[in-house]
Amino acid sequence: MKQLKKIAVECRNIGLSYDGGKTEVLRDINLRVEPGEFFALLGPSGSGKSTLLRLIAGFNQHQRGQLLVDGKDITGVPPYGRNIGMVFQSYALWPHMTIWDNVAFGLVERRMDRATIKQKVGAALDLVGLTQYANRRPNQLSGGQQQRVALARTIVIEPQVLLLDEPLSNLDKKLRVQMREELRSLQRTLGITTIFVTHDQEEAMTTADRMAVMDKGVVQQLGTPAALFDYPSNPFVANFVGTTNLLPGHVDHVGGDVVRFRGNDVGEIRLPRHPDVREGPTAISFRPHTVRMVIGDAVRDPGYVWMDGAVEHCEFLGEFTRYRVRVGKATITADQAHYSGMSPFSERSAVGLGIDATQVRYLPI
Template sequence: MAFLELEALDKSFGATPVVRRFDLAIEKGEFVSLLGPSGCGKTTVLRMVAGFETPSSGAIRIDGRDVTGLRPNQRNIGMVFQAYALFPNLTVSQNIAFGLRVKRVGRAEREARVAEMLSLVGLAEFGGRYPFQLSGGQQQRVALARALAVEPQVLLLDEPLSALDAKIRVSLRDQIREIQRRLGITTIFVTHDQEEALSLSDRVVVMSEGVAQQVGPPFEIYSRPATRFVAEFVGRLNVIDAVAGEAGDGVLRTGDVEIALGRPVPPGPVTLAMRPEVIGVGRADGRDLVFRGRIEDVHFLGSVIRIETRLGSAPLFLDTFNRPDRPPPALGEIGEFSVAASDVMVLGPGGSAVKVR
């Protein structure tokens, strides 16, 4: 039995369904991210776990206990919001101690716990300051310490990094993951930022229109997307319309280009999908599909150079590492490009990955 179980959750606001038949089982100590665009239902799922929203149907269980009908203060949940939600009239220490005071924890134990949390988040010298005297990253660490101080069974993080600048976001997300691993606390993290989800999580749930499109480890989500939505939402993707021949032998055509995948593909219209990094300039061992194209654009991105060409009539982007001893190709140049057939994903007309028997 999983530590946190979400079973067939549905949530509607009036006649509008927001979450539909949502199932998720999370093991104790696991870090799971809910990833998706705005309005996909991920925050609503989090709020149902926290008790701020009541499911229209379905069940929520924590460590075998049904908490579906319980109020937030009866669930032993810690939550960190996008807005820090600190009390401006309380010091850092008083903010962290707030939940402990509500639980009527004795003064000596409370002070010891606050000191422990301040040390945990690297703010041992800041207990006497007020929120307005802290940076955004420091305030969010105080919010995290306050959530952890009550020793919750589950930690919920609702886009806690979105208000921070890029450098602080990376630093704080690493710190959150380190603390989560050290404490072994079961965590759900909501984000629309794919890099955050992929770098932090044991598993990722990609959501769209209230439905979990795919659940899996970050590598699987990125490398083996189950649907076109997942493939396009997570990472950069080349999408090319093609037609598989009636023989079903894996020979496809896009425009005037023929592609032999070497594996059976059901006949009819399909979509080919390739990550830019799996396509290389020139020929190489293992990259058995070779085609020629004109360089239409070159984007210098620092460590990576993104080259734009075409496959048939479709634009095709490929990423190659910047090599100081090897300048990027010139605009208008005709070159050879190659990719391994195994790195070409085939998506059916409905957007699902084609299953090959």
């Protein structure tokens, strides 16, 4: 198949409410998906991500703001007039039709001639690697193969935008990894602007060029996966994009080279001064893999900020062991890389936790 035209999708101050405005589902959504970009909407159930996707497809209508596709406001344009393709979570394949007929359905509805349909369906099936299954029915295929049929049926009509509503959620973990790689490769081959909804942060981070983290109908933060992981703008993003340690408290002193943070549950922690830190309520966040662990009385690297604790629980996860360590009234998670022959820290043992101050983030609360 030929590369499809790369176009932008833009939401300007989009607002959507139900019950006469009593239930606000989307609030002031402002984002721009660049031409040819693979963009993810990430958030928990009820965050508004699928509602926004359906709004772009035309199945929901916003009351406020503008929705622009290729620079044109398509607010009020019905779904069939938008030339936007959508792959549903359930795949929505016709069970009584062959794979060939499922893929051809949209072209038949557009009253294309037989030769064109044959050429386009053949190319779409070849692209997703299902040419040999053309005469089978959906119930004769695996879940991953059915997903490819749904993709082929969508891209065969050459949409301006491809929308994916949690298309991997029905697959087992191993197949999800394989299919997200195939999705990414297919999107790159076609060059089509793609918006992908998921609640799985690993899926979003491994496929998206950029993503928007949503909660309660609001875009909490926009950026590349690495930027959102390394520099979350608030506690929700820090907790949802990856695993983090989040210690609420307040900064009661900023002077010289020192920030004095007093945690609600861990007491005082002295950290090197950071240019963005101000006195007042805040939370500090740091990722488990950046924490260093030593036996309680071991020599400690002065390049780290140290806290004393006791191991409450440990989980061996193959590449690393995850420890839950009690520090004061708080619980700190520390991930330590595993190598064969290593002896894990035993439960109830006294340990020192070293925080790499360069990896600490200060978040508003």
